[in-house]
Amino acid sequence: MNGVARVLVVEDTPTQAQLARALLVGLGHEVEVAETAGAALVAARDWRPDAILLDIELPDFNGMELMQRLRAEGIDVPVVVVTANASINAAVEAMRAGAVDFIVKPYAKARLAVTLGNALEKQALAAQLASVKARLDRGQFFGFIGACAPMQAVYRTIESVAASKASVFITGESGTGKELAAEAVHRASPRAGRNFVALNCGAIPRDLLESEVFGHVRGAFTGASADREGAAKLADGGTLFLDEIGEMPLDMQVKLLRFVQTGTFSPVGSSRLERVDVRFVCATNRDPMLEVQAGRFREDLYYRLYVVPVELPPLRGRGEDVLLIARHFLAQFAREEGRGFHGFSPPAEQALGQYGWPGNVRQLQNVVRNIVVLHDGDRVELDMIPRAVRRPDGAEGDRAEAAPPSAAGPAPGLVPAATAARVVRPAAEAAEAAEEEMAEIVPLALMERRLILAALRHTGQDVPRAAALLEINPSTIYRKLQSWRAEGLLPTG
Numbered sequence: 001m002n003g004v005a006r007v008l009v010v011e012d013t014p015t016q017a018q019l020a021r022a023l024l025v026g027l028g029h030e031v032e033v034a035e036t037a038g039a040a041l042v043a044a045r046d047w048r049p050d051a052i053l054l055d056i057e058l059p060d061f062n063g064m065e066l067m068q069r070l071r072a073e074g075i076d077v078p079v080v081v082v083t084a085n086a087s088i089n090a091a092v093e094a095m096r097a098g099a100v101d102f103i104v105k106p107y108a109k110a111r112l113a114v115t116l117g118n119a120l121e122k123q124a125l126a127a128q129l130a131s132v133k134a135r136l137d138r139g140q141f142f143g144f145i146g147a148c149a150p151m152q153a154v155y156r157t158i159e160s161v162a163a164s165k166a167s168v169f170i171t172g173e174s175g176t177g178k179e180l181a182a183e184a185v186h187r188a189s190p191r192a193g194r195n196f197v198a199l200n201c202g203a204i205p206r207d208l209l210e211s212e213v214f215g216h217v218r219g220a221f222t223g224a225s226a227d228r229e230g231a232a233k234l235a236d237g238g239t240l241f242l243d244e245i246g247e248m249p250l251d252m253q254v255k256l257l258r259f260v261q262t263g264t265f266s267p268v269g270s271s272r273l274e275r276v277d278v279r280f281v282c283a284t285n286r287d288p289m290l291e292v293q294a295g296r297f298r299e300d301l302y303y304r305l306y307v308v309p310v311e312l313p314p315l316r317g318r319g320e321d322v323l324l325i326a327r328h329f330l331a332q333f334a335r336e337e338g339r340g341f342h343g344f345s346p347p348a349e350q351a352l353g354q355y356g357w358p359g360n361v362r363q364l365q366n367v368v369r370n371i372v373v374l375h376d377g378d379r380v381e382l383d384m385i386p387r388a389v390r391r392p393d394g395a396e397g398d399r400a401e402a403a404p405p406s407a408a409g410p411a412p413g414l415v416p417a418a419t420a421a422r423v424v425r426p427a428a429e430a431a432e433a434a435e436e437e438m439a440e441i442v443p444l445a446l447m448e449r450r451l452i453l454a455a456l457r458h459t460g461q462d463v464p465r466a467a468a469l470l471e472i473n474p475s476t477i478y479r480k481l482q483s484w485r486a487e488g489l490l491p492t493g
Helices: 013-024 035-049 063-072 085-098 109-136 150-161 180-188 208-213 250-262 288-293 299-305 321-337 346-354 360-374 417-424 427-433 444-458 464-472 474-486
Strands: 006-010 032-034 049-055 079-083 103-104 166-171 196-200 239-243 280-284 307-311
Touching: 006 013, 006 035, 013 049, 013 109, 032 035, 035 049, 035 063, 049 063, 049 109, 063 079, 063 085, 079 239, 079 444, 103 109, 150 180, 150 307, 166 208, 180 196, 180 239, 180 280, 180 321, 208 250, 239 417, 250 299, 288 299, 288 474, 321 346, 321 360, 444 464, 444 474, 464 474
Parallel strands: 006 032, 006 049, 049 079, 079 103, 166 280, 166 307, 196 239, 239 280
Antiparallel strands: none
């Protein structure tokens, strides 16, 4: 802490008090002296010092009790204990009780300056950290709803990395909010006033992906009737978000690597180089290192993009955030649909909290929207919630139940009724699919392999959906498959 500080000297020996005052004034600080602990308590309340220089032995009560009373009144001020050589043990006890440091009589001006400066600097740092924590420990952050510890860690990472140009790599299951995280990185950064351009690499046909990223010139290919700017040019000065980057073909990864390394690219059909200033944010619901090991993602590109990782937790691991998010969606959709809902009944809240949410926030959003579309009232009751969600063990029948969409069409990510059963059924269904194979008692590792393979067969080799049924991370299945192939337990093709 630089500049003038207010220092309260608590000392009952007049000569020592005068010496301390002289040294502190010489260092440029404001000084008040109290000769008793009682007087010091009053001065601390009224004058609000930045630090206290405290002698432990005082006429009325000792310095240890004074520190306790200060804490009890919420007066958080750094205390430096002044002691003689014969009472070092008392100084150590005082530090255990909350003092930040001690200084031994007689002390020189330089020693006092260093000790007091360290105490003030530590207090300033603690205040700064408390300010940051208070700013981040909240239920909302750039569109995110959630106050759990894992999400607070995500917020802090985004806050820390936003100001830099470092590439950010976001991982997490489908529906956890990876694009929302990418937007948060952009909005918290100095680039917030420029474009945020998002591309889903898995939704663009392979032969059009290069054009979508880099643009093209007229005549570059059939149908290219005019020059067209790509995402790279549109994101100049801003942020380029490449969602599901693991779906990008290897030949396109080579071109992207050159763009990341040099900041230059050529539109399709052109030989001219264009230079842009782009911040890269990528996302995938797979384990990127496993994709590298499997040969589906270039290692050099991985290390260029995987600079600051952000892992979004699944909804089932976010505790009370489920209800925070559900209440947020309920208020939003009730307002949009003209409904009177103001909350959930306790049984309804319990059902939402106990369900595993394999589709994460996206699934919760769809469930709440469909409740609002189909029902009305002051609060959501248990029987308004789809049966598949009401029963976390999936025991109640008709797991394929899906509420009809609103007149405006299905909510984003709504699963068609024909496939809903395979998406929302919990791990019990996968166990049923493998029941015949596991009738005998077998080693746990073999049972695990059979269950995972049965789930993959049941979902048509869809790893994310199989992982949702088994209530595990997709990366676990990818890792197990790779291990089993290496051990010769599965074909390598």
